[in-house]
Amino acid sequence: MLKDQLEKEISIANAQIEELELTTHVVSPENTLSDIITFENPSEDEVNKRKLKRVYMKKRKLLYLKDRLKNNFTFLCNGCGEEITLDRLLIMPKAGFCTSCAKNT
Numbered sequence: 001m002l003k004d005q006l007e008k009e010i011s012i013a014n015a016q017i018e019e020l021e022l023t024t025h026v027v028s029p030e031n032t033l034s035d036i037i038t039f040e041n042p043s044e045d046e047v048n049k050r051k052l053k054r055v056y057m058k059k060r061k062l063l064y065l066k067d068r069l070k071n072n073f074t075f076l077c078n079g080c081g082e083e084i085t086l087d088r089l090l091i092m093p094k095a096g097f098c099t100s101c102a103k104n105t
């Protein structure tokens with residue numbers, strides 16, 4: 001079930017955020033994400049900040065998908081009618097086709 005998968009992914013993301021916020025001392029995404037600068041050889045702190053940024057983005061997508069589910073939106077493929085996988089939805093939250101149908105169009 002996509003809903004259960006979403007809940008699971010959200011709690012994983014929350015746990016990762018909590019841990020990374022502690023190690024990087026980043027607390028608010030709005031204020032500090034723009035401060036994250038890329039280096040050729042990133043320090044461990046840099047690596048953690050980048051990881052944290054990715055998790056924030058993932059969580060944002062998960063919450064968006066959860067919100068759509070709550071509004072009774074079903075993530076069914078317009079081609080074959082199968083449910084679109086969470087992996088694909090995380091890459092393309094607005095995907096209308098599953099991976100194999102998208103390939104064949």
Ligand SMILES: [Zn+2]
Nearest residue numbers: 077080098101
């Ligand atoms: Zn399909």
